[in-house]
Amino acid sequence: MDSIENEKGISPEEKSARCRENLEKAIAAVRAALPGMTLLENEPMREHCSFRIGGPVRALAVPEDVMSLARLCSILKDNHIAPMMLGNGTNILFPDEGLAELFLVSTEKLTKMFLLPDGAIYAEAGVSLSKLSIFAQQNSLSGLEFASGIPGTVGGGTIMNAGAYGGELKDAIESVVCLYVPEQRLYELSNEQCQFAYRTSLFKKMGGCLILSVVFRLSAGEGEAIAAKMRELNERRRDKQPLDLPSAGSAFKRPEGYYAAALIDEAGLKGFRVGGAQVSEKHAGFVVNVGGATSHDVYDLLMHVRKTVYEQKGVVLEPEVIILPPDYRLEDFGPAVKGNRVSFSNWEEEEEK
Numbered sequence: 084m085d086s087i088e089n090e091k092g093i094s095p096e097e098k099s100a101r102c103r104e105n106l107e108k109a110i111a112a113v114r115a116a117l118p119g120m121t122l123l124e125n126e127p128m129r130e131h132c133s134f135r136i137g138g139p140v141r142a143l144a145v146p147e148d149v150m151s152l153a154r155l156c157s158i159l160k161d162n163h164i165a166p167m168m169l170g171n172g173t174n175i176l177f178p179d180e181g182l183a184e185l186f187l188v189s190t191e192k193l194t195k196m197f198l199l200p201d202g203a204i205y206a207e208a209g210v211s212l213s214k215l216s217i218f219a220q221q222n223s224l225s226g227l228e229f230a231s232g233i234p235g236t237v238g239g240g241t242i243m244n245a246g247a248y249g250g251e252l253k254d255a256i257e258s259v260v261c262l263y264v265p266e267q268r269l270y271e272l273s274n275e276q277c278q279f280a281y282r283t284s285l286f287k288k289m290g291g292c293l294i295l296s297v298v299f300r301l302s303a304g305e306g307e308a309i310a311a312k313m314r315e316l317n318e319r320r321r322d323k324q325p326l327d328l329p330s331a332g333s334a335f336k337r338p339e340g341y342y343a344a345a346l347i348d349e350a351g352l353k354g355f356r357v358g359g360a361q362v363s364e365k366h367a368g369f370v371v372n373v374g375g376a377t378s379h380d381v382y383d384l385l386m387h388v389r390k391t392v393y394e395q396k397g398v399v400l401e402p403e404v405i406i407l408p409p410d411y412r413l414e415d416f417g418p419a420v421k422g423n424r425v426s427f428s429n430w431e432e433e434e435e436k
């Protein structure tokens with residue numbers, strides 16, 4: 084991960100060496116100030132993501148609560164380290180080589196959830212979307228049925244504006260509390276301020292925003308009808324999606340006016356394989372790990388699919404899955420892709436290609 088300092092005039096090698104030095108100091112400072120906090124070093128990411136792919140990150144911290152998360156971020160900032168958040172890791176491709184300059188912070192233990200006096204739901208970032216939907220159903224609140232089968236968290240789902248079957252989290256979110264790490268300040272943003280759009284949000288565009296909690300405003304419904312809808316949607320998911328194999332869900336965003344899966348299928352790519360990565364035979368929109376896939380297998384497969392679909396259909400597919408590290412560039416094979424980048428939480432301005 085890049086240093087917060089963005090000095091000009093130093094070589095990438097010097098920058099990397101300085102970042103690693105800062106990271107070592109930060110790890111020592113975190114251990115000294117927060118001795119009880121789980122802090123895993125050189126942790127293989129294949130253990131923490133749904134693709135089951137990825138080498139070690141230098142550090143993975145798991146704060147107990149929001150207060151220790153804030154304390155952790157303050158120590159990291161003092162040491163010029165920008166953390167990246169990890170939810171359930173269901174939308175990330177980590178590199179096999181690992182990320183020696185990355186400090187990850189997991190929201191695994193931020194799981195408080197309760198009903199507010201006015202009937203809205205408060206949920207911390209680490210609550211799973213499935214638990215959130217069940218909680219809503221138990222309280223006869225309708226509006227999150229679509230989310231019950233999405234395997235991510237409230238934090239990851241909010242930054243991605245996750246959606247399915249015609250629903251998106253933006254339709255249920257009232258407000259979001261986030262920590263903006265460069266300023267070490269908390270902000271509460273209204274739904275409009277979050278700038279939600281298809282699979283994106285202000286948080287995704289900006290970087291540096293750690294989502295701590297979200298308030299969901301739902302409508303009154305009938306418990307059994309809500310449960311029936313959730314069952315129906317989850318059955319559809321089980322029927323159509325390769326849930327028995329590791330993946331990161333839909334590999335590509337839906338291009339305007341098309342369906343990515345249909346384009347990939349029509350291009351004859353269903354079942355196409357690179358190493359252990361395959362375009363799912365069950366659902367062409369999914370790339371699955373059929374055994375021992377490397378991040379390079381997945382990346383090469385994604386690029387082959389993009390190239391073939393572009394050549395045959397003239398449509399540019401953009402990955403939905405977040406590909407790390409951020410300096411992976413999408414292959415440029417058509418005018419529409421100019422200026423396009425895989426998004427990543429980063430302090431630095433997204434440079435145009």
Ligand SMILES: Cc1cc2nc3c(=O)[nH]c(=O)nc-3n(C[C@H](O)[C@H](O)[C@H](O)COP(=O)(O)OP(=O)(O)OC[C@H]3O[C@@H](n4cnc5c(N)ncnc54)[C@H](O)[C@@H]3O)c2cc1C
Nearest residue numbers: 168170171172173174235236238239240245246247294332
């Ligand atoms: C089988 C399967 C089915 C899926 N189906 C769907 C679907 O129907 N619809 C859909 O939209 N997606 C789907 N997905 C993709 C994925 O579940 C969603 O994108 C989900 O919202 C990601 O949440 P996460 O907690 O796993 O985030 P992660 O993968 O852990 O992280 C994703 C991004 O969010 C950031 N992030 C995570 N938590 C925070 C936080 N608290 N604050 C700031 N940034 C944060 C990370 O840094 C990263 O950039 C599917 C995935 C799988 C494996």
